[in-house]
Amino acid sequence: MKKVIYVFTCLIIVACGSDDDGSGGTTNNNIPPSPPSLISPNNNSTIVTQEVDELLYFEWTQASDPDNDVVNYQITFDTNANFTTSHSEMAQGISFYHYLEPNHTYFWKVRALDSNNNWSNYSQTWSFYIQDALTPLPPQLIFPLHETECSNDNITFEWEASTDVSNSSIEYKLYISQSSNFDSNVDIYETTNTFYNVGLPQSTALYWKVEAINAIDNSSFSETRSLYTQGDGTNNTIPQIEYYYPEDEATLSDQSPLLQWQGSDNETTAGDLSYKVYFSEVGQDLVLIEETANISSYEVTGLNTGTTYQWSIWVTDTDGATNVGEVFTFTVN
Structure with missing residues (x-):
């Protein structure tokens, strides 16, 4: 009698996939939808709420799906541009109402999800206040x-005017404090006014911020900045700086003005002084655009008409003051 041996072979099929990383992807040969484009609120806009717990309106474009799948949307918000503390909501259409606490800047973005669980890439990130x-x-x-080291201990703090709807x-x-939390020595x-002159202690790290208060005692705070005041130099005075052109709050027709100044110091010759030139549009942080020695002018080019600019010169002597x-x-007009 013959013995028949049956051999059973098991074929194991392993399906490979990848975790969602928010960058879009394809599953089961299904193509993900296109990323939506944001419509409202406008980028860098300010939304004024008139009611308590007022819902905000968000809108974006319809995402197209090559496979004609049903598409839903995920909208993500954060007060941090890196979305490290974000929260998300799902929406079935291309608009959404949601409540967010006022008096904050928010960043938001949207992505699409099709019925085969394929995510699109995110839209651009927009912000609003x-x-x-x-x-x-x-x-x-x-x-x-921010993080300025000041040789002179008598400083005029400046800020832009605040407004409210009424x-x-x-x-x-x-507020000036030695504590970054302003919980002591404030x-x-x-x-x-939008400026205030204060005599500060020497060799001290300090923090400062400004509170705006309206007629009904509602208020808001600026960001917090830090500074450090240097100590007394040994037989060394602080160099002086005088601005020549343009004068403060001047109106120019030149889109490439030549900034001019003159530094002086009791212990350092004018040729040994060094300068830092800071420049930006009003409303933006000043940016270091030039760091040089023995030059008392700098040409800024490509300026736009109808725009107000700001500039500041820092002068340093050979002793580091x-x-x-x-x-x-x-x-510029």
Whole structure:
């Protein structure tokens, strides 16, 4: 009798896939939808809420799907541009109502998900600010710049004017502290101006911010900046800086003006002084555009008409003492 041996072969099929990383992807040969484009709120806009717990309206374009799959959307919000503390909501259509706390800047983006679980790439990231109608806008700090080291211990702090929807009068409080949390050693200075001169202790790290307060005592705070005051130099005075052109708040027709200044120092010859040139549009942070020695002018080019610019010169002597110059502005027409 013959023995018949049956051999059973098992074929194991392993399906390979990848985790969703937010960059879009294909599963089961199904093509993911295209990324949507944002429509509303406009990028860098300010939304004024008129009611308590008012819902905001968001809108984006329809994503196209090559396989004609049903498409839903994920909308993601964060107060951080890197989306490290984000939260997301799902929407079935191309618009969505959602509540966000006012008096914050938010970043948002949208991506599409088809019925085969394929994600599109994200849309662009846009931002907007929500202003409570009863709260003034946060003051924008001008001077001194963040993390400035100041040789002179008598400083004029400057910021842009704040407004609210009712155009009520705004008062300001300047807070200066040795604590970044402002929980101890806080000096508070009140003013109706957008500047305040303060004598500061030497060799001290300090933090400062500004609060804007309207007529009904609603308020908002600026960002917090830091600075450091140097100690007494040994037989060394702080170099001086004088701006020549353009004058503060001047109106120019030249789109390539030549910034001009002159530095002086009791212990250092003029030729040995070094300068840093900071420049930007008003409303933006000043940016270092030139660092040089023995030059008392700098040409800025490609400026736009109808735009106001700001500039500041820092002068340093051979002993390392630095004078942070005032911030001047001019408008190109």
